[in-house]
Amino acid sequence: MSDLKTAALEYHAQPRPGKLSVELTKPTATARDLSLAYSPGVAEPVREIGRDPELAYRYTGKGNLVAVISDGTAILGLGNLGPLASKPVMEGKGVLFKRFAGVDVFDIEVDAESPQAFIDTVKRISITFGGINLEDIKAPECFEIERALIEQCDIPVFHDDQHGTAIVTAAGMLNALEIAGKRLEDAKIVCLGAGAAAISCMRLLASMGAKVENIYMIDRQGVVHSGRSDLNQYKAAFATETSKRTLDDALEGADVFVGLSGPNLLSAEGLKRMAANPIVFACSNPDPEITPELAHATRDDVIMATGRSDYPNQVNNVLGFPFIFRGALDVRARVINEEMKIAAALALRDLAKLPVPKEVCAAYNVDSLSFGREYIIPKPMDARLITLVSDAVAKAAIETGVATLPYPANYPLKSVDDVFAK
Numbered sequence: 001m002s003d004l005k006t007a008a009l010e011y012h013a014q015p016r017p018g019k020l021s022v023e024l025t026k027p028t029a030t031a032r033d034l035s036l037a038y039s040p041g042v043a044e045p046v047r048e049i050g051r052d053p054e055l056a057y058r059y060t061g062k063g064n065l066v067a068v069i070s071d072g073t074a075i076l077g078l079g080n081l082g083p084l085a086s087k088p089v090m091e092g093k094g095v096l097f098k099r100f101a102g103v104d105v106f107d108i109e110v111d112a113e114s115p116q117a118f119i120d121t122v123k124r125i126s127i128t129f130g131g132i133n134l135e136d137i138k139a140p141e142c143f144e145i146e147r148a149l150i151e152q153c154d155i156p157v158f159h160d161d162q163h164g165t166a167i168v169t170a171a172g173m174l175n176a177l178e179i180a181g182k183r184l185e186d187a188k189i190v191c192l193g194a195g196a197a198a199i200s201c202m203r204l205l206a207s208m209g210a211k212v213e214n215i216y217m218i219d220r221q222g223v224v225h226s227g228r229s230d231l232n233q234y235k236a237a238f239a240t241e242t243s244k245r246t247l248d249d250a251l252e253g254a255d256v257f258v259g260l261s262g263p264n265l266l267s268a269e270g271l272k273r274m275a276a277n278p279i280v281f282a283c284s285n286p287d288p289e290i291t292p293e294l295a296h297a298t299r300d301d302v303i304m305a306t307g308r309s310d311y312p313n314q315v316n317n318v319l320g321f322p323f324i325f326r327g328a329l330d331v332r333a334r335v336i337n338e339e340m341k342i343a344a345a346l347a348l349r350d351l352a353k354l355p356v357p358k359e360v361c362a363a364y365n366v367d368s369l370s371f372g373r374e375y376i377i378p379k380p381m382d383a384r385l386i387t388l389v390s391d392a393v394a395k396a397a398i399e400t401g402v403a404t405l406p407y408p409a410n411y412p413l414k415s416v417d418d419v420f421a422k
């Protein structure tokens with residue numbers, strides 16, 4: 001077994017199985033404490049919530065609790081391994097929510113026989129939570145599942161592989177293009193993958209200025225073009241009038257490659273076809289479409305990012321979902337709308353241009369980090385993410401009228417320890 005494999009299995013197994021547990025937030029030392037926590041005292045908040053459901057936010061953990069829910073149909077880039085196999089990833093998302101934004105998580109793996117059964121299950125349990133993070137659900141089913149749940153639930157429902165990925169990709173892309181001396185409006189973009197993450201990333205880039213006719217989306221059948229009759233409605237929105245048919249055709253002269261597909265699908269020969277200063281976001285997890293080693297050995301002008309934490313430029317939705325939900329929960333937003341997503345992307349883009357504190361460099365074992373080819377996007381360990389991204393999201397929710405609480409008194413948060421500060 002490789003070192004990483006052994007270490008990863010050991011990490012998950014020892015000293016106790018899994019990565020999360022439930023913690024108590026109130027005293028339980030005395031009989032009096034127990035009579036408050038449970039019978040008879042617990043009847044009082046029950047009566048209050050029965051009278052006014054909004055009081056669940058005052059008397060229970062609902063307002064800080066997010067469900068991370070999967071059906072296991074697209075686990076990272078590993079494919080459809082079923083709901084139970086998705087549990088380590090869902091627990092992992094819980095770890096990140098808690099570590100970076102103080103959000104409590106129940107991970108829920110649903111064994112659903114159909115998208116409708118999944119929707120019905122999630123809808124029925126949704127009242128427990130302040131928000132729902134859908135995860136690793138394959139396209140095209142994910143689009144209808146998310147749409148239906150947004151419509152049926154009065155709390156934010158957010159498919160992270162779509163929007164979290166799009167927000168972080170857009171932030172990194174704006175910076176990478178600036179460094180390459182290119183404009184989003186002119187960029188020729190190749191997107192390998194036409195699923196949940198790819199469709200949403202291209203939609204967001206298009207809404208921020210990329211031209212749909214400059215985007216070549218590619219699935220297992222090749223280029224998504226207007227002559228194809230096998231496209232679902234989501235892919236069809238990106239069908240271009242073109243004679244290009246293969247990934248290699250599309251890469252000819254391309255400025256940008258975004259990989260949201262699977263491992264080792266971009267070859268050195270393909271990369272050589274791209275324009276000067278090519279931007280390569282090989283975001284498939286755990287194994288990217290091309291390794292940074294091969295990309296840098298092939299071209300010395302490449303601006304390279306992956307979804308992994310062990311290389312520079314980690315374009316991964318970990319930079320988004322903890323802070324986006326933090327901001328949304330703190331103003332009790334009913335939804336996470338486009339304005340909130342764009343606010344998050346711009347906050348991430350701008351943070352990468354600020355001087356990086358010594359503690360962040362130390363966490364990554366480097367002497368310094370500064371805006372440039374090897375640092376186009378903030379690091380997940382940067383404590384300023386909760387300050388800036390959550391603040392931008394909360395403000396956007398207020399400005400667009402989807403917040404039900406005013407700007408919080410403890411904002412902008414200085415750190416995760418500030419979350420429950422009065």
Ligand SMILES: NC(=O)C1=CN([C@@H]2O[C@H](COP(=O)(O)OP(=O)(O)OC[C@H]3O[C@@H](n4cnc5c(N)ncnc54)[C@H](OP(=O)(O)O)[C@@H]3O)[C@@H](O)[C@H]2O)C=CC1
Nearest residue numbers: 076077139194195196197219220260261284285307316317
């Ligand atoms: N870095 C990050 O933050 C994130 C990375 N990802 C990564 O993106 C990838 C896709 O995830 P997601 O969108 O959720 O999954 P989906 O199942 O929704 O989509 C997968 C897409 O990849 C395409 N694909 C797979 N293999 C190939 C191939 N050999 N050639 C061309 N296209 C291929 C599929 O094509 P077809 O439509 O023909 O089946 C499909 O369009 C995963 O590797 C995942 O780890 C996802 C979210 C976040």
Ligand SMILES: CC(=O)C(=O)O
Nearest residue numbers: 076077161285316317
């Ligand atoms: C990062 C992530 O959500 C994924 O690869 O699916």
Ligand SMILES: [Mg+2]
Nearest residue numbers: 076135136161
């Ligand atoms: Mg995912």
